[in-house]
Amino acid sequence: MQGTPQYRVLGPLQVRFGSTNQVIAGRRERTLLSALLLTAGEPVEVDRLIGFLWPTKQPRDAVHALRTHVMRLRRHLGRNLIGTSPAAYTLEAARQTVDVHRFDAAVEVATEQLVDRQLDSAESTLSTALGIWQHGAPWIDLATSPAGGAERARLTEERLEVEERLAAVRLCLHRSPLDLIEKLALEKPLRESRWLLLMLALAEAGQQARALRHYSTLRTLLRDELGLAPDRRLQDMEHRILTQDPTLCEIDPLSLVFS
Numbered sequence: 001m002q003g004t005p006q007y008r009v010l011g012p013l014q015v016r017f018g019s020t021n022q023v024i025a026g027r028r029e030r031t032l033l034s035a036l037l038l039t040a041g042e043p044v045e046v047d048r049l050i051g052f053l054w055p056t057k058q059p060r061d062a063v064h065a066l067r068t069h070v071m072r073l074r075r076h077l078g079r080n081l082i083g084t085s086p087a088a089y090t091l092e093a094a095r096q097t098v099d100v101h102r103f104d105a106a107v108e109v110a111t112e113q114l115v116d117r118q119l120d121s122a123e124s125t126l127s128t129a130l131g132i133w134q135h136g137a138p139w140i141d142l143a144t145s146p147a148g149g150a151e152r153a154r155l156t157e158e159r160l161e162v163e164e165r166l167a168a169v170r171l172c173l174h175r176s177p178l179d180l181i182e183k184l185a186l187e188k189p190l191r192e193s194r195w196l197l198l199m200l201a202l203a204e205a206g207q208q209a210r211a212l213r214h215y216s217t218l219r220t221l222l223r224d225e226l227g228l229a230p231d232r233r234l235q236d237m238e239h240r241i242l243t244q245d246p247t248l249c250e251i252d253p254l255s256l257v258f259s
Contacts, residue, residue: 005077007037007098010155011135015077022076028053029073030141032066036082036091038142038151040098043088048147055145100139100155103132107162114258119169126166133159164193164257171201171253178205185214189221192231196256199237203248208241215241 005022008014013030015022024030035052036044050062059065070089074082083090095101106129113122138155142148163184170177178201185194195218202211215230215238222228229235233256240248 004097005081005093007033007040007093008135009034009037009140010099010103010133010138011140013141024073024076026069026072027141028069029076032069032073033077033091034139034141034148036089037093037098037100038139040091040093040095040101043083043085043090045088049089052142052145052148099132103129103155104158106132107158110162110165114165114169114254119172123166123169123173123175126162126169129162130159130166160188160191161257164191164197165254167194167197168253168257171197171204177201189218190225192218192234193257195230196233196237197253199234199241200248200251200253200256203241208244211241212238 003018006016008016013024013034015024015033024033031053032049035049038044046063046066050058050066053066053069054062070082070084081092083092095105106125110122110125110129113119113125137152139148139152143152167177167181167184170180178198181194181198181201185191185198188194195214198214199211202208202214215234218234219230222230230238239245
């Protein structure tokens with residue numbers, strides 16, 4: 001293989017050498033590669049890799065079986081990319097060659113920018129993070145393992161938070177995010193922070209009646225789906241809109257989704 005491979009795990013696993021897509025057809029090999037990419041460039045213990053490949057029932061000689069899958073994966077990637085030690089394997093890959101690690105790095109930078117109220121920079125960085133993630137669910141080949149499932153859940157939550165923070169930043173900057181916020185709320189109707197943003201955006205746009213209709217819809221949804229009432233912040237938002245509270249304009253949209 002020529003060049004440095006680039007890896008995609010946000011969506012179906014993909015390995016590219018330049019313009020060439022290296023197909024890895026074997027399910028175990030894809031799982032093995034994904035497990036090695038979790039900590040790209042760092043050793044992964046044999047026992048941990050075995051847990052990823054066989055999360056329920058292990059083969060009789062799991063170490064030998066793992067060695068066989070490592071050999072097959074090397075045929076796809078090149079022998080030198082997977083290092084061996086007595087108790088671990090290491091994929092020689094810089095973190096910036098793996099889309100999920102680039103996503104995490106962008107989120108980290110955006111978080112620092114938000115803390116410092118660098119809103120224009122944060123908007124750009126959050127948009128970059130979402131641009132990295134365009135192809136589907138993360139770590140598909142690790143879905144059956146507990147550790148993989150936990151990482152998938154973490155990343156999925158992080159993406160939702162990135163979407164919400166970007167919408168809040170654009171609301172702070174008065175960059176017409178109303179359609180975006182409404183889309184986000186309807187996509188994940190049980191995330192109350194999205195409805196807070198939407199109600200605030202509508203109130204600021206002079207659409208108080210529409211904001212109250214959304215609140216009524218959410219209240220019915222929460223009652224029917226979860227047997228719950230809207231949380232205190234939503235109830236307070238409704239009250240302030242109903243009473244035309246002049247301090248509504250003082251609410252920082254970021255405070256609704258970022259602390």
